[in-house]
Amino acid sequence: MKKLFFITxxxxxxxxxxxxxxxxxxxxxxxxxxxxxxxxxxDGEVVIEKSKTRKxxxxxQFKAYYDTDINTGDQSSPDKYVDYGVNILNIxxxxxxxxxxxxxESVEIEYxxxxxxxxxxxxxVPYFYxxxxxxxxxxxxxxxxxxxxxxxxxxxxxxxxDVASILVKVLGFSRxxxxxxxxxxxxxxxxxxxxxxxxxxxxxxxxxxxxxxxxNSDAIYxxxxxxxxxxGIGKNWWKRLK
Numbered sequence: 174m175k176k177l178f179f180i181t182x183x184x185x186x187x188x189x190x191x192x193x194x195x196x197x198x199x200x201x202x203x204x205x206x207x208x209x210x211x212x213x214x215x216d217g218e219v220v221i222e223k224s225k226t227r228k229x230x231x232x233x234q235f236k237a238y239y240d241t242d243i244n245t246g247d248q249s250s251p252d253k254y255v256d257y258g259v260n261i262l263n264i265x266x267x268x269x270x271x272x273x274x275x276x277x278e279s280v281e282i283e284y285x286x287x288x289x290x291x292x293x294x295x296x297x298v299p300y301f302y303x304x305x306x307x308x309x310x311x312x313x314x315x316x317x318x319x320x321x322x323x324x325x326x327x328x329x330x331x332x333x334x335d336v337a338s339i340l341v342k343v344l345g346f347s348r349x350x351x352x353x354x355x356x357x358x359x360x361x362x363x364x365x366x367x368x369x370x371x372x373x374x375x376x377x378x379x380x381x382x383x384x385x386x387x388x389n390s391d392a393i394y395x396x397x398x399x400x401x402x403x404x405g406i407g408k409n410w411w412k413r414l415k
Contacts, residue, residue: 199237200251226347254389255293260285270374279368286362298349300327300387303369304411307377318414321369333415343387383411
């Protein structure tokens, strides 16, 4: 009876605290979310909104709610994701930034997604970050480093190589997810292709490139290749991008 009373009172408190102001939720598993709006409570399910994204949680997962935006210092949540990896089938990188028709070239990545052990039914879509080392003008001049990303939601705040900035996007509440309960989604894990346009590269020659693919919370694939042998570039050259 005490447990039922607590849940009932908690639900009433949440309902009363509805407002345009963002609040903070503490979950029973120790995770927490700030900057949250309670949208609705119905049949024990709570719909919340954060970063223009709505998700549903069961009331029993909640430990406390405050109608004050308490800065928790993270973007954690009780969501559980299945661990996965990517198998790269092919990576096509052009020699220059534009083709013979002066149109922007693209890097094409063919891959598959492999689900690892776990009973979870969803995962976060992979985020791709590409760094390209080029010459300044038609193979001559000062070398330049350019950064690219896909999908659009993966755009980091900083243009340079900044892992902290990447993690903000990777761990973001609004990051797109794939549900494995959807038959179509399960069938689409094989033979996938992404294209990253080398816009702004122009006539510059591609000297080297570095690719990182991020999974649910970590980088799950990294590869670096030098397209022009003997150019004498330093190790981890992409980290010099500011």
